[in-house]
Amino acid sequence: MTPDRKWTDPQGRTVPDSMVTAADRMKDDLARKLLDEADALQAEIARFKNRALDEMAAAKDLLFEQYGVKVGGPKGGFSIRSFDGQIMAEVSIADRIVFGPELQAAKVLIDECIASWSDGANDNLRVLVEDAFQVNKAGRIDTKRVLGLRKLPMKDADGNPDPRWARAMDAISDAMIVDQTATYIRFYRRNPRTNAMEQVVLDFSSI
Secondary structure, three states: OOOOOOOOOOOOOOEEEHHHHHHHHHHHHHHHHHHHHHHHHHHHHHHHHHHHHHHHHHHHHHHHHOOOOOOOOHHHHHEEOOOOOOOEEEEEEEEEEEEEOOHHHHEEEHHHHHHOOOOOHHHHHHHHHHHHHEEEEOOOHHHHHHHHHHHHOOOOOOOEOOHHHHHHHHHHHHHHHEEEEEEEEEEEEOOOOOOOOEOOOHHHHHH
């Protein structure tokens, strides 16, 4: 006789096998089957990514050896194209930036600036600043938005550079920490209708 299956509900409580409906069994089986397939696909993509990066690095080394020329651009990124130029594989390397506690000092200084300026555009600036300091879904502050504040040539009510704004921008710079360097590989194919290189998407959410 086959022993009853042990079931646990979302609250961690044990549920007798006899109380689990056929619909719940079907949903449980399907979710587990699809997740197993997704795990296998994720592992296959990871293996492909590592192999592709290794092969790209080997090709770059070969070009160095044969021609003595530098391939790629800043931070070691480079691309390799097919002979007809219709296909491209690209490796890019980027720093992942996080912020230290100095960022909060920058926010205080920025708030002081906005509060003291009489310009009617301050409401728009406040929205821009508040948006820049919001955390995203991953619980991190958007680096590009915060760094974008440094490009704003802000002045006080008299039209002079505000030293508090300058100190706030210095605080943002001091808060920047290179957390890690990430390496990406992307693949592109030329669209015959538009002649543009279009990325081969390997992300479910973008397909």
